[in-house]
Amino acid sequence: MPGSVVRPPYGLMAPSVLFLAVVVWLPMLLAVYISLTRLNQYTITMWLQAPFVALHNYAQALDLRSPLAGPLYNSIRVSLAFSILTTLFITPIAVGGAILCNSQVWGRSALRAIMLLPYVIPTFVNAILWRLVFMNGGAANRILAGLHLGSQDTLWLIGSNAFWAMVTADVWAAWPFVYLMVLAALQTISGEVYDASKIDGADGVRGFRYVTLPIIWPTLALALVLSTIHHFNNFTLPFVMFGSSPPDSVNVLPLNVYISSFINLNFGLGAAESMMAMLIILVPAIFYLRATHVGESE
Amino acid sequence: MMPARTQEGHAPASGRPRRRWAKRARTAIRYVFMLVYVTFVLLPIVYMVLIAFHTTDSVGSGVLLPPSWHWQTFIEMWSTITLGTYVKNSFLVALTAALCASLLAFGASYVVARFRFRLRQTFRMSLLASQTVPGVLLLLPLFVIYVTLQHVLHVKIVGGYFGIVLAYMTFGLPFSIWMLSIYIIGLPVELEEQGLVDGATRFQIVRAIILPLTLPGLVVAFVFSFLLGWNDVLFATALTSPATRTLAVGLQAYLEAFPAWNQLMAASLLAALPATLLFLFVQRYIVTGLTGGSLKG
Numbered sequence: 001m002p003g004s005v006v007r008p009p010y011g012l013m014a015p016s017v018l019f020l021a022v023v024v025w026l027p028m029l030l031a032v033y034i035s036l037t038r039l040n041q042y043t044i045t046m047w048l049q050a051p052f053v054a055l056h057n058y059a060q061a062l063d064l065r066s067p068l069a070g071p072l073y074n075s076i077r078v079s080l081a082f083s084i085l086t087t088l089f090i091t092p093i094a095v096g097g098a099i100l101c102n103s104q105v106w107g108r109s110a111l112r113a114i115m116l117l118p119y120v121i122p123t124f125v126n127a128i129l130w131r132l133v134f135m136n137g138g139a140a141n142r143i144l145a146g147l148h149l150g151s152q153d154t155l156w157l158i159g160s161n162a163f164w165a166m167v168t169a170d171v172w173a174a175w176p177f178v179y180l181m182v183l184a185a186l187q188t189i190s191g192e193v194y195d196a197s198k199i200d201g202a203d204g205v206r207g208f209r210y211v212t213l214p215i216i217w218p219t220l221a222l223a224l225v226l227s228t229i230h231h232f233n234n235f236t237l238p239f240v241m242f243g244s245s246p247p248d249s250v251n252v253l254p255l256n257v258y259i260s261s262f263i264n265l266n267f268g269l270g271a272a273e274s275m276m277a278m279l280i281i282l283v284p285a286i287f288y289l290r291a292t293h294v295g296e297s298e
Numbered sequence: 299m300m301p302a303r304t305q306e307g308h309a310p311a312s313g314r315p316r317r318r319w320a321k322r323a324r325t326a327i328r329y330v331f332m333l334v335y336v337t338f339v340l341l342p343i344v345y346m347v348l349i350a351f352h353t354t355d356s357v358g359s360g361v362l363l364p365p366s367w368h369w370q371t372f373i374e375m376w377s378t379i380t381l382g383t384y385v386k387n388s389f390l391v392a393l394t395a396a397l398c399a400s401l402l403a404f405g406a407s408y409v410v411a412r413f414r415f416r417l418r419q420t421f422r423m424s425l426l427a428s429q430t431v432p433g434v435l436l437l438l439p440l441f442v443i444y445v446t447l448q449h450v451l452h453v454k455i456v457g458g459y460f461g462i463v464l465a466y467m468t469f470g471l472p473f474s475i476w477m478l479s480i481y482i483i484g485l486p487v488e489l490e491e492q493g494l495v496d497g498a499t500r501f502q503i504v505r506a507i508i509l510p511l512t513l514p515g516l517v518v519a520f521v522f523s524f525l526l527g528w529n530d531v532l533f534a535t536a537l538t539s540p541a542t543r544t545l546a547v548g549l550q551a552y553l554e555a556f557p558a559w560n561q562l563m564a565a566s567l568l569a570a571l572p573a574t575l576l577f578l579f580v581q582r583y584i585v586t587g588l589t590g591g592s593l594k595g
Binding site: 006008009010011012013015016017018022023024025026027031039095097103105106111113114115116117118119120121122123124125128129130132133139141156161164172180213228232233235236239240253254257258259261262267270271275276277278281284285288289292 | 328329331334335336338339340342343345346349356360362366402403405408409410411412414415423424426427428430431433434435436438439440441442443464465467468471472473475500501504528529530531532535538546547550559562563566567569570573574577578582
């Protein structure tokens with residue numbers, strides 16, 4: 001009945017709207033306001049009286065001469081590198097897995113369930129697991145030493161190595177998300193399409209390039225955008241793997257905002273930094289909102 | 299006509315062995331890849347299980363296989379830290395948040411699905427957009443609101459159950475409304491129209507027709523909201539006290555006194571269990587759930 005002239009039963013909607021206002025919309029507006037004040041542990045209980053400093057927090061975070069700018073630029077760089085690289089690594093693994101699970105193989109349904117496991121394991125468990133793997137004396141070093149690819153004593157959880165440990169953990173855990181979506185798209189392709197393309201000589205790699213890829217591309221693109229957003233917002237993995245004093249190479253934006261606000265208790269700066277994180281996320285987010293056709297599903 | 303027919307007849311005969319070879323090779327490659335994928339996925343999980351069966355002494359020895367299957371780890375882990383409290387807290391908080399989110403969402407999702415009103419598209423857009431907001435952006439102002447309310451009303455919110463449950467609604471509620479509205483849009487309207495013709499009130503229609511039909515959707519919204527709470531670390535770190543700490547944050551305690559990695563792995567397996575079972579239970583709906591209904595699995 002969309003389009004009906006009947007007055008909507010707003011009463012059914014009121015509780016949700018009230019809650020959304022209290023827990024989402026109001027806090028969002030407040031976050032903007034906080035980012036314009038000097039709110040810290042001394043002023044937190046009377047934030048209305050916290051000194052209004054306009055764009056000072058933003059300027060401080062972005063000013064190259066200030067000591068805070070270093071960590072922020074580093075975090076932006078790490079976050080971008082992390083979310084883009086993991087998405088790049090995930091794509092072939094996910095598409096390959098989906099094609100494999102879509103073909104006629106023995107034990108296909110068991111295979112499909114197994115493929116989901118890394119994704120359904122909670123991120124905090126995943127982080128703990130990979131922390132153990134990359135620990136000094138953990139599995140990673142022993143495997144690398146066994147294959148003569150690295151030394152037994154490589155330190156993976158500090159310095160620039162930590163970034164690759166985090167990427168590995170995330171790639172392992174996150175690829176089934178893209179896989180699931182690609183698999184769903186592959187299942188919409190009927191056998192006839194393939195039969196027809198085989199007659200036309202499009203088989204194997206060419207079949208994938210000219211038949212499969214164009215059909216799954218919209219879904220794959222959406223999956224990659226969503227996956228980039230998820231990686232960008234991932235707080236749990238670096239926090240549980242490296243704690244609240246992480247090496248620079250894994251100090252992603254959400255972690256940086258958390259440290260500014262809840263460790264250094266500089267809430268104003270934290271809010272300003274989270275606004276900048278939101279600004280970056282807006283680029284893929286707008287693409288995502290457009291791709292889901294909110295306006296069309298009437 | 300004749301020569302053409304013989305050609306057609308001959309071609310498969312000469313091509314068949316080669317094609318069969320190609321087909322066999324392709325099947326073999328498939329199974330090799332299958333093995334690669336299964337190993338890639340299961341290796342870290344098997345590693346977890348192996349570590350869990352070590353004793354606290356043998357886990358540091360650097361040997362991968364446990365000297366004996368020390369299943370007692372799964373008992374010992376309950377007394378090293380207050381694991382029972384953490385498990386109870388996780389269930390309590392995640393279940394309450396999921397129940398509130400899915401029930402509240404039901405009413406709103408019905409209105410969004412079936413009626414047209416001003417700001418409807420803006421409202422729907424805001425539901426989707428809230429899925430892209432970094433959690434820490436919302437945690438910060440919520441924390442400030444909680445601390446202020448504590449100060450003014452002299453009640454405990456940070457560290458209490460109420461504060462964390464409310465915080466989990468920030469993601470659970472918009473998600474549930476979106477998901478359920480997609481579900482209700484997919485239901486046929488004829489039954490409701492028939493109800494209206496028969497003189498039923500709107501409330502009766504919602505209760506007797508929509509609610510039973512939406513039940514599967516409600517279960518899925520409930521499960522996803524539950525997992526949001528069960529898996530969260532960020533909000534729980536900032537908003538819980540030792541008494542209300544959830545499993546996701548509490549597990550860290552195994553590493554504080556002395557690194558009991560075997561018990562940590564055993565408890566991690568336990569923590570992964572409800573999430574894994576629930577995900578497999580709603581497997582069919584995962585794709586719809588994760589993409590905001592833009593794709594139906």
